[in-house]
Amino acid sequence: GAGVSQSPSNKVTEKGKDVELRCDPISGHTALYWYRQSLGQGLEFLIYFQGNSAPDKSGLPSDRFSAERTGGSVSTLTIQRTQQEDSAVYLCASSLTPTARFRLAGTDTQYFGPGTRLTVL
Amino acid sequence: GQQLNQSPQSMFIQEGEDVSMNCTSSSIFNTWLWYKQDPGEGPVLLIALYKAGELTSNGRLTAQFGITRKDSFLNISASIPSDVGIYFCAKETSGSRLTFGEGTQLTVNP
Numbered sequence: 001g002a003g004v005s006q007s008p009s010n011k012v013t014e015k016g017k018d019v020e021l022r023c024d025p026i027s028g029h030t031a032l033y034w035y036r037q038s039l040g041q042g043l044e045f046l047i048y049f050q051g052n053s054a055p056d057k058s059g060l061p062s063d064r065f066s067a068e069r070t071g072g073s074v075s076t077l078t079i080q081r082t083q084q085e086d087s088a089v090y091l092c093a094s095s096l097t098p099t100a101r102f103r104l105a106g107t108d109t110q111y112f113g114p115g116t117r118l119t120v121l
Numbered sequence: 122g123q124q125l126n127q128s129p130q131s132m133f134i135q136e137g138e139d140v141s142m143n144c145t146s147s148s149i150f151n152t153w154l155w156y157k158q159d160p161g162e163g164p165v166l167l168i169a170l171y172k173a174g175e176l177t178s179n180g181r182l183t184a185q186f187g188i189t190r191k192d193s194f195l196n197i198s199a200s201i202p203s204d205v206g207i208y209f210c211a212k213e214t215s216g217s218r219l220t221f222g223e224g225t226q227l228t229v230n231p
Contacts, residue, residue, distance in 0.1 A: 042221035112163025
């Protein structure tokens, strides 16, 4: 079946502009995660959605970052007034069930999309 | 606190050689995960470890969860060119988030 998809694959924008990044999780997955990967670095957690629960936004670096998940499926990460330090690869992941709470046959495994490479000039 | 220290940062080996990389943390935790990331792709889970002392294999890959619950290693035996990529250790922290190490870049020369 289809994996996690993200669009666009690449985005170049000018400093100060707003950008929207889209994530389509695997069908039926209840949990969705956004991470950011700066050049040569590991992944940094941004935000987590689980079903209809309030999202865990504790990883968002500033109030310029926000995310939505509509209908429990597609998610959009929005960065307002982009800065050069926002340049990174933004990765989305989904899992059938939340990690660390329902460890049954790997249902908590997070599957990652290919990412969106954001360049802020 | 939650930081993972992964080493080495990079490795250059010949095809057929064995590889070992490790991760350490200052705090104990309940899960170790090892991911591989190919260029232009997202990370893919290789091995998950849930118990201290656990030793798990996945083909030519072997990983162990340290008995102190503060470290883990990943071994790759008889490396092949497609093993090239970045290997990350990760652990579950608060809630369902993953915290990742900074990665080990592996290059395999044919």
